[in-house]
Amino acid sequence: MHELGVVIEVVNTIEKIAIKQKLTKIDALVLQIGELSSMVPKYIEECYPAAVDGTILQDTKLKIEIIPGNAICKRCSKVFNIIENGKKCPNCGSDDLGLLSGKEFMIKEIIAY
Template sequence: MHELGIVIEVVKQVEQFASEHNVKTIDTLVLEIGELSSVIPRYIEEVYPMAVEKSMLKNTKLKIEITPGLGKCDDCGFGYNIAQNNRTCPKCGSHDWTIISGKEFNIKEIYTA
């Protein structure tokens, strides 16, 4: 499970942001995670309390927004949700596609108190 390392890295970035902007308290941290990203939102939520325990984010709420894994079929050009269609084009059955969205992992928003 690589999620703990990822969250620790996120916490570092947020703390750096906070010190640069003279922010004392962060109310909510919003992460954007793509459906096709290698990061599993459920694991992020599980390791989050451990990762923030000794940081300034100790009391910060975590919110995760999922970006749908959308792709475009390389053969027929049909746009569809890759994750929900078993990575197969529902129109022509092709397994070749180009990702449009869904691989992102970003700090989307930071709400300060």
């Protein structure tokens, strides 16, 4: 499970930002995870408490937004969800695709008061 290492790096990044911005209390952290990324949201949620223990993020809420795995068909220009359509264009059946989204893993927002 590589998610723990990734979450620890996120925590380190947030702590650096908190110091730079002089934040003393963070209420929530919002992460965006693409449904085609190698990160499993459930595992991120499970390892989050251990990763934030003893840090400025210890009492924060974790919110995860899933970014759909969308592609564009290079034959007919239809935009569609890869997972829902089995990697084939639902319009023309082509598998000649261009990935538009879904591999992301980003810190979207730090909610501090």
